[in-house]
Amino acid sequence: MARFEVSQAIEETASPPAAVAQPRAALTRSLIGGLVTSLPVLVVGLLILNFAPTYYTYLALGAFVNLIVVVGLQVFMGNSNIANLGHSAFVGLGAYGVAILSTPLAMKKLSIPNAPFGFATLQLDPVSSALIALIMVGIVAAVSGKVISRLSGVAATIVSLALLIIVHSVFLNWTNLFKGNQAFFGIPKVVGLPWMMVFSVVVIVLARLFKDSRWGLQLRASAQSPQAAAALGIDARRLRLMSWVLSALICGLAGVLYAYFAGTISPKLFYFQMIFNTLAMLILGGMATVTGAVTGVIVLSVGLEFIRSIESGVTIAGIQLPQLLGLSGVALGVVIVLCMAFRPSGISGRYELDELLSRLFRRNAK
Amino acid sequence: MDYALQQLLNALAFGAEYSLVALGLAVVFSIMGLVNFAHGEIIGVSAYSVFLAAALGLTSPIVAVLLAVAAAALAAVAFERVAFRPVRYAPTTTGLLTAFGVSIVVQNLFMLLISPKPQSVSILNGLNQMWFFGPFAVSSLQVMELIVSGLTILALVLFLNRSTLGLAIRAASRDFATVRLMGIKANRVIATAFAISGALAGIAAVFIIARRGSVSPDLGFSLVLKAFVACVIGGFGSLAGAAAGGMLLGFIEVGLLVALPQEYGGFKDALTYVIIVALLVYRPEGLLGQRVELGDKEI
Amino acid sequence: MLSVDNLVVRYGAVSAVRDLSLKVGRGELVALLGPNGAGKSSTINALTGLVTPASGRIVLDGQDISRVRTEDRIRAGLTSTPEGRHIFANLTVGENLRLGAAIRRDPKGVRQDIERFLALFPVLSERYGQAAGTLSGGEQQMLAIARSLMSRPKLLLLDEPSLGLAPKIVVQIFDFIGELKAEGLTLLVVEQNARQALRFADRVYVVSAGTLRHSGPPSSLADEHGLFNLYIGG
Numbered sequence: 001m002a003r004f005e006v007s008q009a010i011e012e013t014a015s016p017p018a019a020v021a022q023p024r025a026a027l028t029r030s031l032i033g034g035l036v037t038s039l040p041v042l043v044v045g046l047l048i049l050n051f052a053p054t055y056y057t058y059l060a061l062g063a064f065v066n067l068i069v070v071v072g073l074q075v076f077m078g079n080s081n082i083a084n085l086g087h088s089a090f091v092g093l094g095a096y097g098v099a100i101l102s103t104p105l106a107m108k109k110l111s112i113p114n115a116p117f118g119f120a121t122l123q124l125d126p127v128s129s130a131l132i133a134l135i136m137v138g139i140v141a142a143v144s145g146k147v148i149s150r151l152s153g154v155a156a157t158i159v160s161l162a163l164l165i166i167v168h169s170v171f172l173n174w175t176n177l178f179k180g181n182q183a184f185f186g187i188p189k190v191v192g193l194p195w196m197m198v199f200s201v202v203v204i205v206l207a208r209l210f211k212d213s214r215w216g217l218q219l220r221a222s223a224q225s226p227q228a229a230a231a232l233g234i235d236a237r238r239l240r241l242m243s244w245v246l247s248a249l250i251c252g253l254a255g256v257l258y259a260y261f262a263g264t265i266s267p268k269l270f271y272f273q274m275i276f277n278t279l280a281m282l283i284l285g286g287m288a289t290v291t292g293a294v295t296g297v298i299v300l301s302v303g304l305e306f307i308r309s310i311e312s313g314v315t316i317a318g319i320q321l322p323q324l325l326g327l328s329g330v331a332l333g334v335v336i337v338l339c340m341a342f343r344p345s346g347i348s349g350r351y352e353l354d355e356l357l358s359r360l361f362r363r364n365a366k
Numbered sequence: 367m368d369y370a371l372q373q374l375l376n377a378l379a380f381g382a383e384y385s386l387v388a389l390g391l392a393v394v395f396s397i398m399g400l401v402n403f404a405h406g407e408i409i410g411v412s413a414y415s416v417f418l419a420a421a422l423g424l425t426s427p428i429v430a431v432l433l434a435v436a437a438a439a440l441a442a443v444a445f446e447r448v449a450f451r452p453v454r455y456a457p458t459t460t461g462l463l464t465a466f467g468v469s470i471v472v473q474n475l476f477m478l479l480i481s482p483k484p485q486s487v488s489i490l491n492g493l494n495q496m497w498f499f500g501p502f503a504v505s506s507l508q509v510m511e512l513i514v515s516g517l518t519i520l521a522l523v524l525f526l527n528r529s530t531l532g533l534a535i536r537a538a539s540r541d542f543a544t545v546r547l548m549g550i551k552a553n554r555v556i557a558t559a560f561a562i563s564g565a566l567a568g569i570a571a572v573f574i575i576a577r578r579g580s581v582s583p584d585l586g587f588s589l590v591l592k593a594f595v596a597c598v599i600g601g602f603g604s605l606a607g608a609a610a611g612g613m614l615l616g617f618i619e620v621g622l623l624v625a626l627p628q629e630y631g632g633f634k635d636a637l638t639y640v641i642i643v644a645l646l647v648y649r650p651e652g653l654l655g656q657r658v659e660l661g662d663k664e665i
Numbered sequence: 666m667l668s669v670d671n672l673v674v675r676y677g678a679v680s681a682v683r684d685l686s687l688k689v690g691r692g693e694l695v696a697l698l699g700p701n702g703a704g705k706s707s708t709i710n711a712l713t714g715l716v717t718p719a720s721g722r723i724v725l726d727g728q729d730i731s732r733v734r735t736e737d738r739i740r741a742g743l744t745s746t747p748e749g750r751h752i753f754a755n756l757t758v759g760e761n762l763r764l765g766a767a768i769r770r771d772p773k774g775v776r777q778d779i780e781r782f783l784a785l786f787p788v789l790s791e792r793y794g795q796a797a798g799t800l801s802g803g804e805q806q807m808l809a810i811a812r813s814l815m816s817r818p819k820l821l822l823l824d825e826p827s828l829g830l831a832p833k834i835v836v837q838i839f840d841f842i843g844e845l846k847a848e849g850l851t852l853l854v855v856e857q858n859a860r861q862a863l864r865f866a867d868r869v870y871v872v873s874a875g876t877l878r879h880s881g882p883p884s885s886l887a888d889e890h891g892l893f894n895l896y897i898g899g
């Protein structure tokens with residue numbers, strides 16, 4: 001799938017040309033690359049902020065959350081080339097973390113009066129809540145990552161699924177703390193589109209920096225050719241762990257932001273549906289690059305919205321079509337299957353947006 | 367005593383069902399390196415075929431059982447032909463994600479074409495009765511599950527060891543190219559493996575329908591997740607490992623059901639997975655697996 | 666019996682075989698010699714169809730098989746014993762032999778052939794029910810050749826039958842190859858051990874870097890400008 005050049009990745013690892021020789025230049029280039037990649041996101045965000053009706057703003061907020069999740073997913077999958085089917089667990093943990101910490105006491109009396117560890121009588125400000133929630137996510141990620149980074153690709157994927165089921169089951173059954181399958185409401189709505197855009201850019205740049213860093217390069221090299229990488233002394237386990245934790249933190253952040261804009265969450269939001277959506281976005285866009293993640297989210301968000309409008313029963317030429325529940329699911333699945341068969345590297349392929357642009361410039365210059 | 371025996375039977379019956387499904391996954395993985403996430407939907411196709419046949423007036427349970435197995439085998443072969451063949455020589459992750467996509471498509475097709483809600487199917491309810499052996503009351507379904515699974519596994523072992531195609535499947539799990547050098551058609555070996563895998567899923571489907579008396583779009587999904595875990599714990603790709611892993615999973619689950627107080631019953635699944643993951647920390651390659659490096663698939 | 670015209674095999678940017686043409690007549694034993702990486706195995710694999718040539722024509726008994734699948738080429742009477750033997754390690758010796766006969770529909774004949782090979786290689790008979798992966802290298806090579814013969818081929822391609830074997834065993838194996846030729850089997854043998862290969866060869870092809878350098882009777886190797894030493898040595 002990730003079809004970047006093996007030899008290139010290995011070579012760059014063996015004698016890191018830019019990363020070591022001119023660390024600052026490489027850093028700057030990567031930083032600029034990340035900013036270029038997030039430009040389309042900013043443009044879309046600004047357009048919506050200034051011109052769109054409220055309904056679309058709300059949709060856009062959801063899409064931005066997906067964007068952050070997909071970028072988080074890319075950090076692990078794109079670099080390690082191991083399928084992760086459990087990342088929405090971290091989104092859920094982030095969201096529930098801030099819900100439990102920051103919801104006003106009056107609300108908590110209604111929703112989780114019997115919460116253990118004194119959480120029922122604790123209310124923190126949104127920022128500290130978010131930080132603590134992310135620390136929790138980091139701890140869970142570090143523990144699960146320890147196991148996952150030791151396993152072979154397939155087993156790691158299955159364990160990522162097991163993690164999702166464990167976390168979901170805890171949300172459902174630890175009712176004193178998580179309210180079970182009922183909605184957890186009353187979370188302070190402190191995040192709007194501007195903050196969402198800021199964090200999206202930060203996350204995109206972060207993912208890009210990781211990808212271009214020495215660790216990212218080495219991880220990609222070891223995913224392409226484990227033996228060769230091991231022979232160069234690359235510790236693939238440690239790198240997988242590193243990218244797993246970073247990926248989880250980004251997903252956790254998406255959860256935090258979701259809770260802070262929606263104000264209400266429930267466990268099923270962070271289960272398979274989210275996995276399906278975000279995975280299809282990443283695959284369609286192309287998981288080898290951060291640009292791919294961004295592209296996939298933009299294309300599929302629009303596409304899915306269109307399909308959902310059909311799904312709920314449209315009127316065409318005066319005829320009311322019936323509800324077509326499942327249509328969006330079929331579409332997502334078909335996108336994944338077709339992509340895998342015909343273009344496993346997704347829409348954007350091997351190159352980041354900035355790399356593509358500079359290639360174009362160079363060609364035109366000639 | 368009665369209680370202990372009952373729980374033992376429970377564990378064996380659960381374990382047998384997991385083993386059947388896990389074996390189906392392992393047969394396909396061992397020769398193709400395909401992590402077939404759509405295996406649950408093969409169970410789904412089987413169950414919905416029985417549902418549709420019953421709705422169209424089928425009354426014979428025997429025909430229903432045969433239909434379930436045949437439909438599952440056909441569905442498995444069809445999935446291979448349509449979706450998995452294009453990614454046959456692709457990396458493991460590509461196949462895995464393709465299968466995941468197929469799973470989503472088929473599940474949603476059930477929703478779209480039939481209904482998102484569970485549909486009742488009573489044609490196989492007769493399999494689920496109470497049998498009395500002196501003072502013991504046992505569920506006929508569980509006894510049958512155990513016996514049928516045992517016989518099926520025996521038949522599978524015989525097939526793999528005696529028939530030429532069976533030998534070819536075992537050989538192909540190590541060296542597909544050389545199997546072709548024997549003049550054996552690759553497509554035939556793979557289709558057979560999928561048909562076997564599907565038939566095993568179909569047998570599991572019969573028991574599921576008989577127990578639940580209904581079908582729903584996500585019928586096979588969570589079962590297959592457990593079967594995957596059974597495969598991982600047994601050693602991915604090892605047939606014996608899949609069967610053993612399935613049994614172990616059955617015993618862990620029933621053990622937890624017995625040990626957990628009523629109000630914590632909901633944590634059964636979570637704890638099962640925690641135990642399995644903990645086991646993996648000590649044996650990352652599974653109980654019967656060989657050390658496989660990240661590459662996973664040759665060719 | 667076999668004629669190959671302008672065969673080209675590429676692996677990505679690497680050209681392993683360039684424009685190679687060769688012929689093998691009925692009942693002949695032809696040796697294909699050349700240094701490591703010359704493209705010999707690539708040629709063999711292109712003949713069986715395990716690698717797809719970029720271009721070229723392969724004709725077996727007047728039938729163009731260039732586009733035919735591996736499985737069907739075996740059915741057409743061609744087979745190969747691949748380099749490194751590739752016995753089915755997880756199957757027993759007996760099961761390996763049975764799989765070799767997978768295309769045959771005469772169970773009785775198959776049984777007789779198995780008997781024959783067991784009598785010919787008594788070690789295999791001792792190890793009949795044992796996993797083939799536990800055999801020694803020499804035993805594995807014998808099994809691999811016997812397995813190829815189980816399909817009753819018209820043309821057998823042998824890729825380095827002496828690979829990794831002790832000199833004494835190599836002589837044994839080539840004695841057996843000589844017998845096969847005497848029985849009328851057509852053979853194309855790839856070898857590093859030129860002396861052994863030349864014992865029974867009717868004709869020799871020498872390749873290097875994917876290109877044909879020389880062809881002729883075995884005796885021609887010795888006289889022509891030290892060709893023997895240049896490409897083969899020993």
Ligand SMILES: Nc1ncnc2c1ncn2[C@@H]1O[C@H](COP(=O)(O)OP(=O)(O)OP(=O)(O)O)[C@@H](O)[C@H]1O
Binds near residue numbers: 699700
């Ligand atoms: N699967 C492959 N992918 C890429 N290159 C390959 C592949 N197989 C062979 N090659 C290359 O093709 C060339 C010819 O290889 P081949 O195996 O045909 O040589 P050979 O003559 O059989 O050598 P040897 O005597 O060592 O067996 C070599 O340079 C080799 O590196």
Ligand SMILES: [Mg+2]
Binds near residue numbers: 706825
């Ligand atoms: Mg060779």
